[in-house]
Amino acid sequence: MTLTMDRYYAELEAEGGRFVEAFDGADLGATVLTCPEWTLAQLAEHVGQAHRWAAHAVTTRATGMPAFEDVPDVRLPEGAAERVDWLRAGPRRLVAAVREAGPDAPVWNWSQDHRAGFWVRRMLHETVVHRADAALTTGRPFAVDPEVAVDGLDEWLGFLSLPAMLERKPGLRAETTRTLSFVATDVGDDLAGRWSVRRGPDGVTVQRGGSDPRGADVTVQGPAADLWLVAVRRLPVADAAVEVSGDVSVLDDWLANSAF
Structure with missing residues (x-):
């Protein structure tokens, strides 16, 4: 929390x-x-x-x-x-x-x-x-207040990294490890609004407060509320105030396989 x-x-x-x-x-x-x-x-x-x-x-x-x-x-x-x-x-x-x-x-x-x-x-x-x-x-x-949105996104990514989620959503696994970076641009503490998500054969791991040192395959940045609504598939990427850089197909595959 x-x-x-x-x-x-x-x-x-x-x-x-x-x-x-x-x-x-x-x-x-x-x-x-x-x-x-x-x-x-x-x-x-x-x-x-x-x-x-x-x-x-x-x-x-x-x-x-x-x-x-x-x-x-x-x-x-x-x-x-x-x-x-x-x-x-x-x-x-x-x-x-x-x-x-x-x-x-x-x-x-x-x-x-x-x-x-x-x-x-x-x-x-x-x-x-x-x-x-x-x-x-x-x-x-x-x-929604950016601090609440940051907490909401943090909760959501945390759920997807639970081992039990793999039983419900086996598609969270990926044959080849890929990394996504989510960056909220409207929070005062830069580290509080950053997540590095690694998705591979063993499932999902999430690092809060930093970026993967090897670099992300795709980075999504924008206001925390838009990041959250994109992550939970309420807003299409094209309709959200977010900027996507890197391999967009990695984000598309993540969104398709993390949906509930």
């Missing part, structure tokens, strides 16, 4: 409001451009359910994956005012659960960081990315 817990708490609660604003008043039956299997209503319900599921895991001190049917209050209300209250309540419920348990309390999750605080960080970035989904669908503005 690169932000303080108090910052994670505050950002997650604020995202509850920002997420509502991204589609409030829009046609909830509209297809989400970046997740075409969902309507905006289904996207909203998914986010609210995720907050409640994570809060339930923390509240019950789960030692294994909680059953969805055990999570209360998971249906998106039909009334507009009720929807707003429901969506805003999810982040508050999770923050309250983690504060009560303590961020270091042992709680199940699928990463290597089995602490309650994991869920605040995870749901913050889940909500921001889905806010981008809503904003891109409705044509509304989208912005």
Whole structure:
């Protein structure tokens, strides 16, 4: 984690409001451009359910994956005012659960960081990315603080380097080792916004805060938010404010095989 817990708490609660604003008043039956299997209503319900599921895991001190049917209050209300209250309540419920348990309390999750605080960080970035989904669908503005975006990208790259990910995404392996460099140009600490990603036969390794001394096959640089949205395939490279240098095919192959 690169932000303080108090910052994670505050950002997650604020995202509850920002997420509502991204589609409030829009046609909830509209297809989400970046997740075409969902309507905006289904996207909203998914986010609210995720907050409640994570809060339930923390509240019950789960030692294994909680059953969805055990999570209360998971249906998106039909009334507009009720929807707003429901969506805003999810982040508050999770923050309250983690504060009560303590961020270091042992709680199940699928990463290597089995602490309650994991869920605040995870749901913050889940909500921001889905806010981008809503904003891109409705044509509304989208912005995120560069420090939050840096943390979101750092989390995402960290997930892709987990050994367990190779079971789910065997395409993360590559026959020939290739290196990608991601550089955020809008953070004060130059090293904080740099990642070197090596992808080879053994999977993915990520070095934060520097560049591969042998040089990268491809470098992607730009504002942290654009880097993050490109990495999670919300923005095509051509539509993002990023500059790509080196072998573009290495980036294209990475994006194709790191998608979820």
